[in-house]
Amino acid sequence: MKPGHGEVLIAEGDVERAEDEQRLIEEFRRQLDAGLWAAVPLSDGEGRRESIMVRSFEEIPWDADRVIFFPRAAGGR
Amino acid sequence: MLLALAATALVALALLSDLIVPRVEHLWARFRAGRRRAPTWAYDPGRERRAEQRARALLRSCINEEEWSMYRDLGFLRVWGTLADGPDDVGGTGGAPYAYLIYPHRPIVAYLAQTHRLLNEYCVTFPDETRPYGSSLLPDSDDVLAKWMALTGDERRLISTANMHLPGRQLDPAHVRRDLWRLSQWERARMRQLAGGDGPDRPADRQSAA
Numbered sequence: 574m575k576p577g578h579g580e581v582l583i584a585e586g587d588v589e590r591a592e593d594e595q596r597l598i599e600e601f602r603r604q605l606d607a608g609l610w611a612a613v614p615l616s617d618g619e620g621r622r623e624s625i626m627v628r629s630f631e632e633i634p635w636d637a638d639r640v641i642f643f644p645r646a647a648g649g650r
Numbered sequence: 651m652l653l654a655l656a657a658t659a660l661v662a663l664a665l666l667s668d669l670i671v672p673r674v675e676h677l678w679a680r681f682r683a684g685r686r687r688a689p690t691w692a693y694d695p696g697r698e699r700r701a702e703q704r705a706r707a708l709l710r711s712c713i714n715e716e717e718w719s720m721y722r723d724l725g726f727l728r729v730w731g732t733l734a735d736g737p738d739d740v741g742g743t744g745g746a747p748y749a750y751l752i753y754p755h756r757p758i759v760a761y762l763a764q765t766h767r768l769l770n771e772y773c774v775t776f777p778d779e780t781r782p783y784g785s786s787l788l789p790d791s792d793d794v795l796a797k798w799m800a801l802t803g804d805e806r807r808l809i810s811t812a813n814m815h816l817p818g819r820q821l822d823p824a825h826v827r828r829d830l831w832r833l834s835q836w837e838r839a840r841m842r843q844l845a846g847g848d849g850p851d852r853p854a855d856r857q858s859a860a
Contacts, residue, residue, distance in 0.1 A: 574705070574776075574788055574792045574796060574816055575778075575803070576776075576777075576778040576786040576787055576788050577697070577698070577700035577701065577778075577786025577787070578697075578701050579702065579703075579705045579708070579788075579789045579792055580704045580705065580707075580708045580792070583712070583772050590722070600728070607779075608779045610670070610800070612799040612800070614711075614712040614799065614845075616714075618717070619730075619769075620714050620715070621714065622712065622713050622714045622802075623802040623803070624712070624799040624802050624803040624804035625803050626799070626800070626804045626807070628685075641708075641793075641795075641799065643776060643788070643792070643796040643799070644778055644788070644814070644859035645775035645776070645777065646774050646775070646776055646796070646800055646808055646811045647774070647775050647776070647777055647781065647810060647811065648773060648774065648812055648813035649757070649773035649774050649775035649812070649813060650773060650813070
């Protein structure tokens with residue numbers, strides 16, 4: 574998510590391909606280093622949806638189809 | 651004679667160079683700036699609308715059908731609280747179920763599900779840290795999705811990050827209670843619709859409970 578723009582595709586690839594995985598890892602780190610938060614939306618199969626916050630690439634569920642980066646939360650007025 | 655005049659002129663130039671050189675540099679910089687094309691930024695009136703459309707599509711793909719209908723029809727989302735005794739700064743809910751109302755670009759409101767007693771307002775923003783001055787806001791639906799992801803993913807972290815205020819600081823409590831009433835009416839209508847077999851799918855038990 575990019576303020577003023579909405580959703581922007583940053584990178585995509587297949588984690589089972591080594592070169593794709595490396596590229597995704599680098600992009601993941603770049604986004605977190607830029608101060609963004611990362612979340613993976615999940616479904617429990619019974620209609621409930623939730624998300625998990627991930628802080629490292631290894632925490633991303635293997636079957637996740639996307640990671641959403643969004644600006645870090647801050648206290649508002 | 652000529653040599654003397656030239657030497658005098660050189661000395662004078664050397665003495666005046668402290669005054670002349672900065673002026674020459676300044677005039678040269680102004681000349682170059684005048685030749686440089688200023689970057690133009692054409693305002694696109696449809697940009698924000700397209701961003702919001704993309705944000706709505708993204709939000710819809712992340713939440714379930716019931717939540718999407720709620721947001722589409724009512725303009726806010728409800729997220730159930732998962733902490734055993736409520737948010738830390740509430741002073742304990744005694745195990746009573748509680749939830750949050752998420753509005754776009756407005757504080758998150760915590761309330762007790764059964765009594766509709768308002769607990770707190772949590773003011774949270776998602777600023778663009780790459781542009782600390784004059785940064786754009788997230789589109790409305792992205793703001794809702796960011797709050798939804800942060801709440802469902804790590805409720806305690808988001809609540810501890812937010813600035814907590816008593817109910818009524820920004821949102822009129824009467825307005826929030828009216829929204830809770832609208833939500834209960836909306837859920838009844840939806841349950842009737844689902845019982846009649848018109849609904850697309852059955853919502854999860856807890857989400858349809860209050």
